[in-house]
Structures are given as structure tokens and as C-alpha cells.
Amino acid sequence: MTTRQTRPTRRTPRAAITGIGVIAPNGLRTDAYWKAVGEGLFVLDGITRDGCGHLPLRVAGEVRGFDAAGLIEERFLVQTDPFSHFAMAAAALALEDAGIARGEPAEPYDIGVVTAAGSGGGEFGQRELQKLWGQGSRYVGPYQSIAWFYAASTGQISIRGGFKGPCGVVASDEAGGLDAVAHAARAVRRGTGAVVVGGAEAPLAPYSMVCQLGYAELSTAEDPARAYRPFTEAACGFAPAEGGAMLVVEDENRARERGATVRAIVAGHAATFTGASRWERSREGLAHAIRGALDEAGCAPEEIDVVFADALGVPEADRAEAGAIADALGAHGAKVPVTAPKTGIGRAYCGAPVLDIAAAVLAMEHRLIPPTPNVFDICHDLDLVMSRARPAEPRTALVLSRGLMGSNAALVVRREDDSAR
Amino acid sequence: MTRRVAVTGIGVVAPGGTGATAFWDLLSGGRTATRGITLFDPAGLRSRIAAECDFDPFAHGLDPELSQHADRYIQFAMVAAAEAVGDSGLDSGAQDPWRVAVSLGSAVGGTTRLEHDYVKVSEGGRRWDVDHRGADPQLHRAFSPSTLASVVAEQFGAQGPVQTVSTGCTSGIDAVGYAFHTIEEGRADICIAGAADSPISPITMACFDAIKATSDNNDDPEHASRPFDARRNGFVMGEGAAVLVLEEYEHARARGAHVYCEIGGYATFGNAYHMTGLTCEGLEMARAIDSTLDQARLDPTMIDYVNAHGSGTKQNDRHETAAVKRSLGAHAYDTPMSSIKSMVGHSLGAIGAIEIVACVLALKHQVVPPTANYETPDPECDLDYVPRTARERRLRNVLSVGSGFGGFQSAVLLTGPGGRTR
Amino acid sequence: MLTTQVTYDELAALMKRGAGVTVDPGELERASDTPFGILGLDSLGLLGIVGELENQYGRSLPPDSERCRTPQEFLDLVNSTLKAGA
Numbered sequence: 013m014t015t016r017q018t019r020p021t022r023r024t025p026r027a028a029i030t031g032i033g034v035i036a037p038n039g040l041r042t043d044a045y046w047k048a049v050g051e052g053l054f055v056l057d058g059i060t061r062d063g064c065g066h067l068p069l070r071v072a073g074e075v076r077g078f079d080a081a082g083l084i085e086e087r088f089l090v091q092t093d094p095f096s097h098f099a100m101a102a103a104a105l106a107l108e109d110a111g112i113a114r115g116e117p118a119e120p121y122d123i124g125v126v127t128a129a130g131s132g133g134g135e136f137g138q139r140e141l142q143k144l145w146g147q148g149s150r151y152v153g154p155y156q157s158i159a160w161f162y163a164a165s166t167g168q169i170s171i172r173g174g175f176k177g178p179c180g181v182v183a184s185d186e187a188g189g190l191d192a193v194a195h196a197a198r199a200v201r202r203g204t205g206a207v208v209v210g211g212a213e214a215p216l217a218p219y220s221m222v223c224q225l226g227y228a229e230l231s232t233a234e235d236p237a238r239a240y241r242p243f244t245e246a247a248c249g250f251a252p253a254e255g256g257a258m259l260v261v262e263d264e265n266r267a268r269e270r271g272a273t274v275r276a277i278v279a280g281h282a283a284t285f286t287g288a289s290r291w292e293r294s295r296e297g298l299a300h301a302i303r304g305a306l307d308e309a310g311c312a313p314e315e316i317d318v319v320f321a322d323a324l325g326v327p328e329a330d331r332a333e334a335g336a337i338a339d340a341l342g343a344h345g346a347k348v349p350v351t352a353p354k355t356g357i358g359r360a361y362c363g364a365p366v367l368d369i370a371a372a373v374l375a376m377e378h379r380l381i382p383p384t385p386n387v388f389d390i391c392h393d394l395d396l397v398m399s400r401a402r403p404a405e406p407r408t409a410l411v412l413s414r415g416l417m418g419s420n421a422a423l424v425v426r427r428e429d430d431s432a433r
Numbered sequence: 434m435t436r437r438v439a440v441t442g443i444g445v446v447a448p449g450g451t452g453a454t455a456f457w458d459l460l461s462g463g464r465t466a467t468r469g470i471t472l473f474d475p476a477g478l479r480s481r482i483a484a485e486c487d488f489d490p491f492a493h494g495l496d497p498e499l500s501q502h503a504d505r506y507i508q509f510a511m512v513a514a515a516e517a518v519g520d521s522g523l524d525s526g527a528q529d530p531w532r533v534a535v536s537l538g539s540a541v542g543g544t545t546r547l548e549h550d551y552v553k554v555s556e557g558g559r560r561w562d563v564d565h566r567g568a569d570p571q572l573h574r575a576f577s578p579s580t581l582a583s584v585v586a587e588q589f590g591a592q593g594p595v596q597t598v599s600t601g602c603t604s605g606i607d608a609v610g611y612a613f614h615t616i617e618e619g620r621a622d623i624c625i626a627g628a629a630d631s632p633i634s635p636i637t638m639a640c641f642d643a644i645k646a647t648s649d650n651n652d653d654p655e656h657a658s659r660p661f662d663a664r665r666n667g668f669v670m671g672e673g674a675a676v677l678v679l680e681e682y683e684h685a686r687a688r689g690a691h692v693y694c695e696i697g698g699y700a701t702f703g704n705a706y707h708m709t710g711l712t713c714e715g716l717e718m719a720r721a722i723d724s725t726l727d728q729a730r731l732d733p734t735m736i737d738y739v740n741a742h743g744s745g746t747k748q749n750d751r752h753e754t755a756a757v758k759r760s761l762g763a764h765a766y767d768t769p770m771s772s773i774k775s776m777v778g779h780s781l782g783a784i785g786a787i788e789i790v791a792c793v794l795a796l797k798h799q800v801v802p803p804t805a806n807y808e809t810p811d812p813e814c815d816l817d818y819v820p821r822t823a824r825e826r827r828l829r830n831v832l833s834v835g836s837g838f839g840g841f842q843s844a845v846l847l848t849g850p851g852g853r854t855r
Numbered sequence: 856m857l858t859t860q861v862t863y864d865e866l867a868a869l870m871k872r873g874a875g876v877t878v879d880p881g882e883l884e885r886a887s888d889t890p891f892g893i894l895g896l897d898s899l900g901l902l903g904i905v906g907e908l909e910n911q912y913g914r915s916l917p918p919d920s921e922r923c924r925t926p927q928e929f930l931d932l933v934n935s936t937l938k939a940g941a
Contacts, residue, residue: 062561062562063560063561063562063563064562065562066562066564067565068565086875086876086877087874087875087876087895087900088875089875090872090873090874090875091874091875091899091900120705121702121720124703125703129578129599130577130578130579131576131577132542132578137544137547137636138551138561138563140636140640141548141551141555141558141636142555142558142561143558144558144635144636144639145551145552145555145557145558145635146557146558146559147558148477149477149478149479149635149638149639149642150477150642150906150909150910151910152636152639152640152642152643153643153873153903153906154643154644154899154900154902154903154906155874155899155903156636156639156640156643157640157641157643157644157646157709157838157899158708158709158838158839158899160544160640161540161541161599161601161838161839162542162578162599163540163599163600163601163837163838163839163841164708164839166600166703166839167601167703167708167838167839167840167841168708168839170703170705170839170840171703171705171706171707171708171840173705174705175703175705176702176703176704176705176717176720177702177703178700178701178702178703179600179701179702179703179839179840179841180598180600180607180611180701181598181599181600181839182596182597182598182599183539183542183578183579183597183598183599184578184579184582184596184597185577185579185583188579188596188597191594191596195611198614198618218561218562218563219547219551219554219555219563220576221565222554222563222565222568222572223547223568223572223573223575223576224573224576225565225568225570225572225573226568226569226570226571226572226573226574226576227573282594282620283593283594283595283596284531284592284593284594284595285535285583285586285591285592285593285594285595286592287583287586287587288580288583288587297592300531300592415579416573416577417577417579417580417582417583418583418586418587418595419579419583419595419596643902643903643906644899644902645902645921707897707898708899709898709899710897710898
């Protein structure tokens with residue numbers, strides 16, 4: 013049994029990150045992603061997808077050169093949407109990284125799967141809608157029933173891996189990426205051995221893009237270099253992206269017993285809600301979430317060594333975020349290094365904050381705070397890391413995320429201190 | 434010190450009637466709300482029947498401005514949430530807003546609206562390069578599944594953790610389960626929890642046509658949904674919403690609230706088998722049931738009623754019959770197990786929450802709702818499915834179970850007054 | 856001009872197009888009593904192939920066609936149905 017009552021002698025386990033898998037516009041594996049993030053590579057570009065050229069959304073972070081067939085079985089290319097291809101590929105990389113084999117795990121109920129999904133299988137769905145309305149209902153294929161809905165990636169990862177533990181889907185705005193990781197960490201604290209968790213999105217199909225045009229925060233700039241520049245006077249919204257990251261979050265004791273590397277601890281999380289597009293109010297909401305996350309982590313504001321900002325790129329929202337950091341961290345808020353690697357790739361909705369967690373763990377491992385690409389003159393009282401990466405020894409990172417429908421979330425990850433064990 | 438979680442308010446929008454009273458009248462009367470589809474012209478579809486809600490949002494007091502851009506499934510949720518919050522007696526203005534959470538489920542979210550506008554911008558499915566100029570500027574609200582929880586949070590000023598859950602057909606159970614954890618773990622004192630779906634649209638009907646999961650008893654819609662009956666031939670699509678107010682037990686007691694029952698346990702597992710297929714053993718659902726019993730430290734013999742997933746597909750009915758036997762042992766044969774989908778259809782993500790509300794009402798009235806249309810036993814499904822007529826019974830501990838595409842298997846345990854709790 | 860015979864070639868092409876399952880037509884014919892599941896085709900994939908054939912031939916196939924376990928069983932049933940209706 014996997015409930016708490018059956019393990020009365022063990023203290024609540026800590027939730028460790030033991031695997032990272034990334035499929036991002038700037039890197040198709042974790043090492044490639046970190047290299048690009050560390051160098052501050054800027055890959056936002058004009059959208060090249062079929063059927064999108066006429067739309068007033070011009071710039072995004074596309075995942076290019078993704079060899080799905082090399083990472084997942086051929087049948088999934090036909091049976092599932094790209095958002096699941098990305099999630100399945102990232103999950104496979106994370107599991108490989110954690111040293112957990114897929115197939116028939118010895119204790120299948122000990123491994124769960126949780127994903128965050130904010131846009132579902134839009135490309136697959138559009139294709140089937142076209143068959144339905146263009147040809148007739150008999151032309152809708154059988155895989156529509158399992159490819160379009162938000163739960164597709166969790167289900168496929170669970171089946172592919174043989175993972176029967178708690179499986180979940182947080183269908184949310186961006187902050188859902190952090191909520192999903194926290195959900196996994198809590199499942200671990202409740203007794204599940206490991207959870208494959210994260211988010212990946214594929215929002216760049218024509219109809220999905222038409223839907224996103226309603227977001228007032230979306231950048232419609234033509235020039236990639238000007239599209240997404242948070243914290244600057246030139247901020248004009250955000251550029252969307254596809255891809256994301258999956259992690260393995262695992263019971264620390266289980267990880268150590270099997271000799272896996274504990275790369276970081278998911279130490280604290282909190283989420284609040286302050287209303288869709290009410291960015292001014294998000295200051296209070298985000299500050300509240302930061303305090304909650306620090307409290308759960310048992311972490312003083314001064315212990316935060318780096319902040320991975322939400323960095324929406326809307327002046328009002330940027331001001332609110334800078335204010336929230338100051339409100340929650342006090343004087344330390346003006347001194348702590350802040351970064352937003354996502355300005356190089358765009359915001360992959362629920363995938364974005366999970367990519368940031370990956371970057372945070374890698375930054376702690378490489379003792380390097382990555383820069384905020386393409387952002388130079390900021391108009392807020394923040395120590396934003398710009399131009400090039402900054403050598404440092406971060407041990408505790410704060411990852412922030414806000415969603416377009418009004419959620420605010422904060423998550424604390426800590427590098428494992430071997431001497432303290 | 435474990436925090437206990439009470440149900441202090443319920444609300445429901447279901448086929449056959451809006452509101453808990455009308456809903457219970459339908460269930461306890463064993464009447465069915467399935468009929469020929471009227472929401473669109475279903476000509477050409479294999480399954481042309483559904484359980485539809487006769488729903489006028491403004492008759493139910495929805496603020497026209499607040500609900501102007503809300504999709505049908507969100508309007509359902511808003512009406513159900515207003516009923517639940519009203520029923521709980523909570524003065525939302527008197528609560529600490531940071532301690533009020535929202536957890537709502539939906540399997541397919543805004544797809545009905547997405548399809549509606551797709552037809553316009555694609556010129557009836559003729560173009561891949563859809564024309565944005567015809568699109569509703571509010572379309573992003575249908576695109577983003579988090580709109581559901583966001584709108585309901587705004588409705589009540591909730592500022593705590595707000596999330597939408599989408600685990601296919603277990604979304605409703607899981608949303609309530611996540612809410613249970615949220616309160617138990619101390620992240621909120623109150624959670625508005627439930628689920629909503631309005632999937633009666635051409636694309637969703639066509640996609641279940643394609644896998645022949647839905648019933649094609651088009652000539653006899655009232656008797657089309659026949660869970661556990663040997664002559665069943667698939668589920669009947671439904672729609673609706675149900676919302677519960679979950680509240681930390683001492684918080685509820687302190688304000689003198691009426692406590693319907695407590696959430697005794699919740700669990701979910703994946704079957705890691707197939708996106709739509711189920712095994713005949715029901716191991717994973719049994720494990721979810723076992724886990725909820727274990728959390729409540731309850732012996733299987735103390736279960737008085739099982740609210741079945743009971744979709745009316747052959748594989749489901751056998752799967753969950755096996756699962757319940759595995760968990761309850763010989764006691765399974767003494768335990769009534771019924772499916773309200775026989776009456777209100779299968780509203781995908783919403784139904785899990787609707788079924789939990791049915792369980793709350795069953796506990797309140799000490800009556801087990803029946804499985805309508807059950808006439809001919811299937812030798813492989815040999816439990817007591819409460820045929821056609823509701824039954825009075827002493828109810829203390831009831832289980833509600835669900836299965837969903839993606840392999841999700843969930844169970845939740847409700848414990849009424851006199852039931853054993855932690 | 857539509858023939859009333861579905862060949863192993865066509866079945867292999869349908870498996871590839873509808874479900875993303877690559878199988879050599881000759882191999883499919885030699886392994887015609889191998890269950891679809893082992894060939895990599897799941898129940899949804901077979902439903903999709905039935906649907907495709909129904910659209911192509913403009914007529915319904917018997918409900919048993921989607922329950923066939925092997926390529927041979929499937930083609931026997933489909934082809935006898937198409938022949939009977941020709």
C-alpha cells in the first residue's frame with residue numbers, strides 16, 4: 013500500500029528531483045538546452061508553420077529539428093498530437109536521466125505521472141474538425157478520442173512506462189506547470205515513490221493561434237528582436253513557444269537507496285489567484301505565493317540565491333512582479349540575482365515554468381546564473397542578470413509563474429547539501 | 434493532527450432538472466432524462482441521443498455581465514457553485530480569501546465553443562489556414578481550460594489555490610480529491626470543488642461514434658442507457674455540472690454549518706494498459722478503493738453503497754464489477770451498486786462530481802438511487818445493481834468510483850453521520 | 856474503379872496511414888494469423904481501418920469486423936462481405 017498509515021516509522025520523505033528531460037526551442041535534450049540557456053542563446057523567430065503565415069501573430073519559439081521518430085515509437089506520431097510527442101520524448105529523457113527503466117517496473121504503483129496542460133492537442137483537433145466539417149462525421153478517426161483532450165500526455169506516458177501510481181492532470185494557465193510539480197512532490201510526501209511530472213505544449217497550429225489572439229498580453233510584433241522584452245520600456249507582450257520539460261520527482265530515500273543522484277529538493281510551493289489579466293493585483297497575489305512557498309520550505313528570504321522570474325513582458329505585469337519580489341523578499345529583493353531565460357525562447361504556457369525549474373537546477377549544478385537574452389535596459393529595481401551568465405554558487409532558487417487566467421505560483425528548489433545529511 | 438474535510442454545500446445542474454431537489458426527484462423516482470439530441474442537428478451521426486439539460490442561465494440568477502462570455506459548461510458550473518455556496522451558508526465576504534480555494538474538473542472544457550467558432554473561421558472545414566477575422570475575441574477563454582476555475586474563483590472572490598483538473602472521465606472525482614488534499618494539507622480551509630462539461634457537440638459525438646463507445650438506440654432514447662444490463666450497447670452522452678463546498682471540519686463546526694458528510698478518503702491510479710481499454714480484472718480500480726478504505730481505516734464490510742462508474746459499455750461494466758468484488762470480497766454481493774448514468778447519461782468529466790453529489794443526497798435521504806432500465810442480467814455482472822426502483826437503506830459509508838480514458842481509476846469515500854471516521 | 860477485394864498490400868497501407876504501424880505487406884501475408892496486437896495495431900486502429908473501408912466502399916461492414924483478431928480473419932470477413940454485396 014502506498015498510503016501514509018502503512019509507513020508509520022518513516023518521517024515524511026522529501027521530494028527530490030532525480031531526472032530532467034527537455035524539449036525546447038533552444039535545445040532538444042537537457043544538455044543542449046543548458047548550453048543554450050547558459051550562453052543566452054536567442055532563438056525567437058518568425059513562425060514557419062503551415063497555414064499560419066497570414067496571422068497577426070508573427071513571432072514564437074518553435075521547436076525545430078525535433079526528430080520525433082528517434083525518440084518515440086512511430087505509431088504515436090499518427091495516434092497523438094505534437095504536445096504529447098514533446099511530453100513523451102521529454103519524459104523518456106527524464107527517466108533515462110534518473111536511471112529509471114520504462115517497461116514493466118518492479119513496483120508499478122510506486123511511480124505516478126502528472127502533467128500540466130494548457131492548450132491540449134490543438135493541431136490534431138483541428139485536423140479532425142476539418143474532416144468532420146469538410147467531409148462528414150464518418151471521417152473523424154478513432155484517435156481523436158484520445159489525442160485532443162488534456163489528459164492525453166499523462167495517459168500515454170503512464171502506459172508507455174507501465175506506471176500505475178497516482179496519475180493526474182492540472183489543466184491550467186502557465187502557473188499550472190509549478191502546481192503540477194508541487195502536486196507530484198505532495199504525492200511523494202504521501203508515499204508514492206516517484207512521479208514523472210511536467211508540462212509540454214504545442215500551441216502553434218493555425219486555429220490554436222487564432223484562439224490565442226484574444227489574449228491582450230500576446231505580442232504581435234513583427235521583429236523577433238522586439239517581440240518579447242520584459243522589464244524594459246519596450247515591453248510589448250510575450251511571444252508564445254512550444255515544448256517543455258518533464259522531471260522525475262522522487263522520494264529522497266528511495267533515490268538514495270537505488271544510488272540515484274539527488275539533484276535538488278522541491279522544498280516549497282504556494283499558489284494564489286488574483287483574477288485574469290488583473291496584473292496590478294498579481295503583485296499582492298505573487299508576494300503571497302512567495303511567502304507561502306518560503307514558509308513551506310522553511311527558508312528565509314535572504315537564503316534565496318536566484319529568482320527565475322515570470323517576466324510576462326507587459327509593463328503593468330512586470331511592475332507587479334518586481335513589486336512582489338520586493339514585498340516578499342524585503343531588502344534582499346533588490347540584491348538577489350533575477351533571471352528570465354525564457355526571453356530567449358518564448359513562453360511555452362504550462363511548459364514554461366517547468367523549463368525554468370530545469371534551468372534552476374542546472375544553474376545550481378553548474379554554479380552559473382544564466383542571463384536574460386535580448387533584455388538590456390531595465391526600468392525596475394531588480395538585479396536582472398543580462399548579457400552573459402554570472403558565476404555564482406546558488407543553493408536555493410525561487411521560480412515564479414503567473415497565468416493569463418489569473419493564477420500566481422512560487423516554487424522553491426534547493427540544491428542538496430551533502431554536508432548537512 | 435489530521436484535518437478532517439466536511440461537505441457543507443452542494444449544487445447541481447443535471448439533465449432532467451437544475452438544483453439538488455429536482456436532481457434527487459429524478460434519481461429517486463428512477464426516471465431517465467435521455468432523449469433525441471436537440472442542441473444541434475445530429476443527422477448523419479451513429480449515436481443521435483443524449484441527456485441534455487434544459488437550462489436557462491438567466492432564470493437561475495446568473496449575472497448577465499459575468500456570464501456573457503462564459504461557455505455553456507462554465508455557466509453550468511457557475512449556477513451549481515452558486516447553489517452550493519448558498520446551501521453551505523457561507524458568507525464569502527466574511528472568509529479570508531487566501532484560504533478559499535477552487536478545484537474544478539472538466540474533460541473537454543470549451544470544445545463546444547471552439548468547434549462553433551472553428552466552423553466560421555474555416556469556412557465550414559474548407560481551410561487549414563483559418564481566417565482570424567471572423568473569430569470571437571473572447572475565444573481564448575474557450576481555448577484555455579483554466580477559464581473554468583478562474584471564472585468561479587472570481588464569482589466568489591477566492592484567492593487561494595485555484596486549479597482546473599482534466600483527467601478525462603475521472604475529472605470530477607479527481608477535482609474533489611485534489612480539493613480534499615488541499616484542505617487536509619492545510620493549504621486552504623474552504624474549497625469550491627466539482628466539475629462541468631457540455632460535450633454534446635458534433636465533434637465530441639463524432640469522436641465517440643468513431644470508436645463505437647456510445648449507444649445507437651436512437652429509436653428508444655429513454656431506455657438507451659442500460660448499465661450492467663445484458664442488452665446494453667454503449668453509453669449515452671450527457672452534460673451538466675456539480676459543485677460541492679468542502680470545508681475543514683472544525684471550521685464548519687465553528688460557524689455552525691450543516692455537515693452533510695465527510696470525505697473519508699480518495700485515491701487514483703493509472704492502469705498503464707490502454708488509453709481506452711480496460712482489463713477484466715479491475716486491479717487498479719480495486720487498488721484505488723482499497724486505498725480509500727485504508728485512509729479511513731474502514732473494513733470493506735462497512736461499505737453500504739457503491740456508486741458505480743457504470744457507463745454501460747460491456748468492458749466497463751465487467752471491469753468494475755470485478756474491481757468491486759476484489760475490494761469488498763463476499764460483501765460485494767450484499768452491497769447495492771447502482772449507476773445514475775442510466776438516468777442522467779455520461780457527462781464525461783462532470784459526471785464524477787454529479788455522482789458524488791448523488792452520494793451526498795443518498796446519505797441525506799438514506800436512499801440508494803436505482804439503475805434505471807436494468808432488466809436482463811449479464812452473467813458476468815452478478816452484483817446487486819438496484820434495478821429500476823430506489824431503495825431505502827441505512828447508509829453510513831458510500832463509495833463512488835470512476836474510470837477514464839488515459840487509464841485513470843479513481844475512488845472517493847464519503848462518510849455520513851454514524852459512519853466511522855478517523 | 857473500386858475492386859471488391861482488399862489485399863494485404865492495402866491492409867498494410869491502411870495500418871500505416873491510420874495507425875502509424877509499419878508492416879511489410881509480404882510479412883503481413885506470411886504472418887496473417889498473428890494477432891493484430893502483436894503486429895502493433897490496437898483496437899482503435901482496427902476501428903479506424905473499418906471506418907476507412909466503409910467510407911471507401913460506401914457501405915457498412917459487419918460489427919464483427921472490428922473484433923477480428925488477425926489479418927486473415929479480418930480480410931476473409933471483409934472480402935466475403937464486399938463480394939456478397941457486389
